[in-house]
Amino acid sequence: MLCNKRILLGIGGGIAVYRVAELARLLVKQGAEVRCVMTRSACEFVTPLTFEALTGNSVHTRLFDLVGDNASMGHIELARWADAIIIAPATAGVLARIAHGIADDLLSTIMLVSEAPVLLAPAMNHSMWSNAATRHNTALLRERGMHITGPAAGILACGEEGAGRLSEPEDILAALLPLLTPPALAGQRWVINAGPTAEAWDGVRILTNRASGTLGALLASQAAIMGARVTLIAGPGTPATITDVERIPVESADAMLAACLQAAAGATVFVGTAAVSDFRFTRPVSGKIKRGSTGQMVVELTANPDIIATVAHMHDRPCRVIAFAAEAEKHIEHGRKKLAAKGVDAIVANDISNMGSHAGGGWWLTPDHEAELHSSNKQAFADAIIHQIMKLEE
Ligand SMILES: Cc1cc2nc3c(=O)[nH]c(=O)nc-3n(C[C@H](O)[C@H](O)[C@H](O)COP(=O)(O)O)c2cc1C
CATH class of the missing domain: 3.40.50.10300 (CoaB-like)
Known part of the structure; x- marks a missing residue:
């Protein structure tokens, strides 16, 4: 289904990172080439090694590591390389930085460069999700044509209940597919x-x-x-x-x-x-x-x-x-x-x-x-x- 598709998987620092490992595995299984960009906070939850092992590609974590002769791909190349970008979990912090064009780490900088379709899979505590700042940021991102899947409602990692669970990896995959097919009204x-x-x-x-x-x-x-x-x-x-x-x-x-x-x-x-x-x-x-x-x-x-x-x-x-x-x-x-x-x-x-x-x-x-x-x-x-x-x- 995703043969020859190049997916950039941006990973924010939320407790749901461990479930994104399953998403990375699914994408690879569907034939995609997957490159991961993890925020500094994401690396606190799961080490890059997990995603390197699952995708067969080294994981990018720092903007300045991509500079110099040894870097295989700079941030601009990485942004241009992607056919589509998924960010999961899209933390409140990542959503805010992208919405306001703050380019203070590798992932947010790539987001200012890329013109690829973007799928955001937010996951956070329900109060963070319903906070006016987060709602305003997601509305801005939607207005700019970014796609959002979830979050689902249920019992959250913090023990509280409400909307904030990361969508199921299968649902994220299903939401990605239409973004990769040529738009139905292109040229009109x-x-x-x-x-x-x-x-x-x-x-x-x-x-x-x-x-x-x-x-x-x-x-x-x-x-x-x-x-x-x-x-x-x-x-x-x-x-x-x-x-x-x-x-x-x-x-x-x-x-x-x-x-x-x-x-x-x-x-x-x-x-x-x-x-x-x-x-x-x-x-x-x-x-x-x-x-x-x-x-x-x-x-x-x-x-x-x-x-x-x-x-x-x-x-x-x-x-x-x-x-x-x-x-x-x-x-x-x-x-x-x-x-x-x-x-x-x-x-x-x-x-x-x-x-x-x-x-x-x-x-x-x-x-x-x-x-x-x-x-x-x-x-x-x-x-x-x-x-x-x-x-x-x-
Ligand atoms: C144990 C723990 C769990 C967290 N889970 C989430 C989460 O699910 N969603 C979220 O938006 N932030 C969560 N945070 C807060 C983020 O880690 C924090 O806002 C961080 O600055 C986000 O960085 P990033 O947006 O660059 O990845 C959590 C923090 C801790 C300590």
């Missing part, structure tokens, strides 16, 4: 719009809606993780994505349309998740409109451009254009009408109750196909939608 360019739009009435008031932008942001991150080059045109409040996603913040429907047309030209896929305001104020003003004394205010609205239909009819239109239909009832019937009217390749019909909530799920509709997407949350919904889009390409 995806453009996604997300969130609500905000139409100015005057200098302080806006017309907007309840969309959160969560689904669009999740789709953008997931497509980028799967290898696509992704641009997210993000309405106000759209959540953060992994840093690989190019983000273009916009407010009004007009600004969103302009950004979409520019980004979507020649793209592989366009996904229109944004809840674009159907109307804008006909005569917005720059100051602040006074309350007045009549007890009534009549305003005139003008229809906004239809972004998804405009993108679907561009002359250098994306290969696939996918629209969303948020409906209160007759989801499939209304979705099918929209599919025909907009000239898109597929519609994701979903219930308006999904908007602004964690709920996911809906219907995938193409001219000749219909599938219900049962998803308990928005991440699962995003995964299911990407899966359907990939099937369109086949």
Whole structure:
């Protein structure tokens, strides 16, 4: 399974080091060439000799030992050598140093050099794991596209119970495999719009809606993780994505349309998740409109451009254009009408109750196909939608 794959196994100083010996053995058994880098603390728990015996390679422990004529590989070469990096156990200390770019030992320095996919397997006391600093550090690492497996919950080495156990070596291996296969969306360019739009009435008031932008942001991150080059045109409040996603913040429907047309030209896929305001104020003003004394205010609205239909009819239109239909009832019937009217390749019909909530799920509709997407949350919904889009390409 891992024939000719070069795995750099970074080992932090936690009690779970002894279980990483089993992981090293498994990787070698699968045909990988494994080189280990141990932190100074890791060597307090298990000697490098254990990993040398298991991998057949000398273990690297000190940055400055790699300098000079006798060194077989410097830290830069070691970082470039790896097809993938696993860090197990990823201690709270290692996570913090990588998250903040602190290059004060061999492992953390390699992490600043390497561009290989990274799998982190944290293990620590449950309080260390739930500490705000560790949570913040792991969130940063995830945002940068690093993969995290575990920790599992159970009785910990310290005798306390909670989340903090190193994932089983077999589970770490299973999480590694997808990182070594060529990304499914490599070479593709995806453009996604997300969130609500905000139409100015005057200098302080806006017309907007309840969309959160969560689904669009999740789709953008997931497509980028799967290898696509992704641009997210993000309405106000759209959540953060992994840093690989190019983000273009916009407010009004007009600004969103302009950004979409520019980004979507020649793209592989366009996904229109944004809840674009159907109307804008006909005569917005720059100051602040006074309350007045009549007890009534009549305003005139003008229809906004239809972004998804405009993108679907561009002359250098994306290969696939996918629209969303948020409906209160007759989801499939209304979705099918929209599919025909907009000239898109597929519609994701979903219930308006999904908007602004964690709920996911809906219907995938193409001219000749219909599938219900049962998803308990928005991440699962995003995964299911990407899966359907990939099937369109086949
Ligand atoms: C007996 C013992 C067990 C420890 N187990 C862990 C652990 O499981 N996870 C962890 O993050 N730190 C653990 N620590 C603390 C780390 O060893 C310590 O933070 C160290 O500085 C980590 O160094 P490193 O991150 O460079 O490997 C343990 C310390 C001791 C003394």
